[in-house]
């Protein structure tokens with residue numbers, strides 16, 4: 001075995017019990033072919049993942065992708081229109097999503113919704129309107145919300161405050177901020193979902209922020225196929241690799257990986273109502 005390969009342990013080698021939850025993956029997107037979904041989910045189970053949240057990016061993606069998971073009750077759905085798709089959203093989309101939520105009890109949260117000024121700052125006003133409409137939908141359906149916010153934290157928090165979302169079930173997906181932003185999110189009672197970049201050595205501000213978080217407010221995610229954690233960085237991400245993010249977050253918090261794994265799994269089950 002080459003040295004390079006020896007540096008990359010298999011996810012199952014961490015020996016975690018099957019109580020973890022992958023809170024955010026895009027298995028229905030272009031990153032995975034339909035044929036490989038069973039194997040991807042089998043590797044996730046073997047690594048200790050009990051449930052996987054698949055994020056459908058809008059009503060068309062949901063209609064096209066939901067059948068992929070028909071034989072996989074461990075997969076639950078999250079449905080929302082991503083801010084980067086705001087320009088192409090049509091007026092009937094929110095109503096179509098409402099109908100989907102009412103028909104499918106396996107859809108557990110509205111998301112990912114929010115604001116993204118990194119990829120697309122030109123549609124800020126359109127994004128804000130779509131974000132507000134979908135927050136209203138989450139409230140109407142009494143479902144949790146999964147927030148995507150990139151280079152837009154101040155505007156995201158302002159809208160959440162304006163609509164009175166403090167204290168409601170809401171998770172800041174793919175948290176990548178510093179300790180100051182973490183405090184702003186935490187004091188509103190929101191959850192944090194921690195992705196693979198927390199394992200990157202240069203990400204010291206994120207490591208510092210995560211070290212100060214309340215473990216009862218944490219979820220873990222891959223955002224697969226993106227944001228692969230070390231030591232698999234450079235390869236496609238998939239749910240099984242979540243264990244490496246768990247190990248890093250546990251180390252930052254001074255906890256055993258197995259304890260953090262169970263805690264974040266329990267947090268996710270309570271948050272999504274699994």
Ligand SMILES: [Zn+2]
Nearest residue numbers: 024055112223
């Ligand atoms: Zn995502």
